[in-house]
Amino acid sequence: MPSLAGRTALVTGASRGIGAAVARALDDAGARVALVARDARALGEVAGALLHDPVVVAADLGAPDGPAKVARDVLGAVGAVDVLVNNAAAAARLPITETGPAVVDELLAVNVRAPLLLTAALVPGMVARGGGCIVNVSSVSGLVGTPNRAAYAASKGALDAATRALAMELGPSGIRVNAVAPGVVDTALWAKNKAVPGVVERVEALTPLRRWGEPEDIADVVVFLASDAARLVTGETISVDGGMAHTLDLYGGPV
Ligand SMILES: NC(=O)c1ccc[n+]([C@@H]2O[C@H](COP(=O)([O-])OP(=O)(O)OC[C@H]3O[C@@H](n4cnc5c(N)ncnc54)[C@H](OP(=O)(O)O)[C@@H]3O)[C@@H](O)[C@H]2O)c1
Numbered sequence: 001m002p003s004l005a006g007r008t009a010l011v012t013g014a015s016r017g018i019g020a021a022v023a024r025a026l027d028d029a030g031a032r033v034a035l036v037a038r039d040a041r042a043l044g045e046v047a048g049a050l051l052h053d054p055v056v057v058a059a060d061l062g063a064p065d066g067p068a069k070v071a072r073d074v075l076g077a078v079g080a081v082d083v084l085v086n087n088a089a090a091a092a093r094l095p096i097t098e099t100g101p102a103v104v105d106e107l108l109a110v111n112v113r114a115p116l117l118l119t120a121a122l123v124p125g126m127v128a129r130g131g132g133c134i135v136n137v138s139s140v141s142g143l144v145g146t147p148n149r150a151a152y153a154a155s156k157g158a159l160d161a162a163t164r165a166l167a168m169e170l171g172p173s174g175i176r177v178n179a180v181a182p183g184v185v186d187t188a189l190w191a192k193n194k195a196v197p198g199v200v201e202r203v204e205a206l207t208p209l210r211r212w213g214e215p216e217d218i219a220d221v222v223v224f225l226a227s228d229a230a231r232l233v234t235g236e237t238i239s240v241d242g243g244m245a246h247t248l249d250l251y252g253g254p255v
Contacts, residue, residue, distance in 0.1 A: 005029075008078045008082050009033050009226065010122070011035055011036065012118070013037055014037055014046055015039045015046060016037075017188055017215055018185060022137075024046070026222075027051055029223050033052065033055070034078055036058075036059060040056065057070055062110040064109075067118040083226045089111045089137070094149075096148075103151055108151075111156065126175050130174050131175055136163050137218070138182075139182060140241050142157040143160075163179040176230070176234040178235070180222060181241065182240050183240070183244035185212065185213035185214065186215075207247070217240055
């Protein structure tokens with residue numbers, strides 16, 4: 001993997017799943033990582049296995065002042081953030097008729113407002129240092145139609161649009177902004193739905209590479225995007241989904 005030695009990264013949603021894998025992969029590449037989520041104990045466990053003097057900040061990013069407070073605390077602890085990974089998200093699988101204001105507000109607050117406000121708080125430091133890198137963790141749901149996920153899909157589509165807009169705005173300051181769009185990754189997010197009979201096989205059938213994603217599959221691409229190996233890449237949403245977003249499998253599964 002490319003080296004991130006000497007860089008500092010902030011990873012949201014680092015207490016488990018994809019965010020924890022991203023924190024481990026950035027640390028493996030040599031970066032010092034600040035880990036953010038609500039569960040301080042889980043963050044501490046992930047941080048405990050890292051080598052490069054990690055920092056833990058427990059906070060609710062869904063609170064209006066959460067992102068600004070996180071940025072202040074992280075900058076106070078590590079001095080500068082070179083890489084921001086907006087990974088934390090709330091998710092909901094609900095028919096639209098059962099989608100009320102509380103769900104929509106939470107999804108938009110955590111999945112869209114928090115990445116925007118964290119970016120706003122950290123960009124001045126990146127500009128002052130002549131560059132930086134932002135990676136947003138989006139979803140296949142932002143790219144193709146996923147039933148019973150309208151609010152979640154709307155939040156991820158918004159994040160993809162923000163990724164492109166920010167890449168244009170911040171490129172002249174040397175800041176690259178990209179997104180990764182996971183397909184189906186075996187994390188706590190899927191624990192309930194994975195138990196629905198037939199879902200495991202259906203995911204495999206709808207994935208050309210015929211397997212579920214693992215958190216490390218996403219983390220490796222985040223490290224690539226955060227590194228100088230991706231120095232001319234900005235404004236992209238890169239699918240990391242085994243081909244799922246490109247599938248039109250009319251015959252329904254393995255042949
Ligand atoms: N798993 C998949 O199949 C899949 C597919 C497509 C996209 N994604 C995206 O990948 C990212 C990571 O997903 P995952 O599967 O790793 O999910 P996960 O296991 O549910 O982890 C979500 C992370 O976000 C944190 N978080 C949630 N709400 C928060 C809040 N209000 N404030 C601070 N932190 C918060 C959680 O920590 P705390 O609970 O400790 O706060 C946790 O660390 C998300 O953006 C998700 O939309 C996942």
